[in-house]
Amino acid sequence: MKKHNYSAGPCILPQEVFEKAAQAVLNFKDSGLSILEISHRSADFVSVMEEARALALELLGLEGKGYQALFLQGGASLEFLRIPQNLMHENGKAAYLDTGTWANGAIKEARAFGETIVVASSNDANYTFIPKDYSIPSDANYFHCTSNNTIFGTQMKSFPKTSIPVVCDMSSDIFSRSLDFSKFDLIYAGAQKNMGPAGTTLVVIKEELLGKTSRNIPNILNYQQHIAKESMYNTPPVFAVYTSLLTLQWLKAKGGIAAIEKENETKAALLYAEIDRNPLFKGAANKEDRSSMNATFLLVDENHKEAFDKIWKALGVTGINGHRSVGGYRASMYNALPLESVQVLVNAMQELEKNI
Structure with a gap:
């Protein structure tokens, strides 16, 4: 996988x-x-x-x-x-x-x-x-x-x-x-x-x-x-x-920094749009200061954690557990992370929504 x-x-x-x-x-x-x-x-x-x-x-x-x-x-x-x-x-x-x-x-x-x-x-x-x-x-x-x-x-x-x-x-x-x-x-x-x-x-x-x-x-x-x-x-x-x-x-x-910046903006926009749209999730950082590299987000109801963790792990997602200082989840979208991977995480969030 x-x-x-x-x-x-x-x-x-x-x-x-x-x-x-x-x-x-x-x-x-x-x-x-x-x-x-x-x-x-x-x-x-x-x-x-x-x-x-x-x-x-x-x-x-x-x-x-x-x-x-x-x-x-x-x-x-x-x-x-x-x-x-x-x-x-x-x-x-x-x-x-x-x-x-x-x-x-x-x-x-x-x-x-x-x-x-x-x-x-x-x-x-x-x-x-x-x-x-x-x-x-x-x-x-x-x-x-x-x-x-x-x-x-x-x-x-x-x-x-x-x-x-x-x-x-x-x-x-x-x-x-x-x-x-x-x-x-x-x-x-x-x-x-x-x-x-x-x-x-x-x-x-x-x-x-x-x-x-x-x-x-x-x-x-x-x-x-x-x-x-x-x-x-x-x-x-x-x-x-x-x-x-x-x-x-x-x-x-x-194409250098200008080219990778466009990719990074697309990845961040995709994930943050789902965080804001999906009623099961909320962002941890103020919107105006959100990082395009490290998206931190939380479940609105922690009772859904076990179900969500099972979904994203089954899809091959790894490394999204949040730091203990914040809790929840942290998706680090560095230069080499492909847009495909962000879509997989978004799919996991949407699957949780369908199952609740």
């Missing part, structure tokens, strides 16, 4: 990426060696890293604009502390928008480095909306936000204008929609949502931002060191980087 994978991450990737990555595990570039055993200093892998970094900038429209792309380790969670360490001045401060679990985690790490101002939060409403109309202090060293909140199913549809550097955690919606990425000074994203397997994090940073903190930054945490060593300060996660490259190549072949 075909599986329809809605896992929030690690998550679905394109089938052709799985096939090419699997072949590389057995025999990388007809070398007779596996991608898992070649030297990261070999010409074959150096070319992988160079292409991955260049292609990330190309797809984001940031080529030749003073940005560097890095593939690092430690997940987005390590960037929570690496960002203030590299960007917050000694005796400085930073501004944060609190829109969910991961935004809150970033705030906690930043507080270890200096004054951390929360400009707005939707915590009191269990993060069901994106705060708006807040003020960002002009003397902060940077403003940090999270573009998409995987757990709660909300997404920033616009970003504030400010004179200070803007940092954005795009872990769960990078490469999914068209934005003017030059408005951001630092973007970071764990690969395991829209880009590749767990194990590497993409960091895209405007190089002029660095070297201004007066801090003594350990080399392994210093962005300048990673830029100087071209993402090879230490041994990189070769398989995760290679699979990310394959995914970026797949995206480019499809």
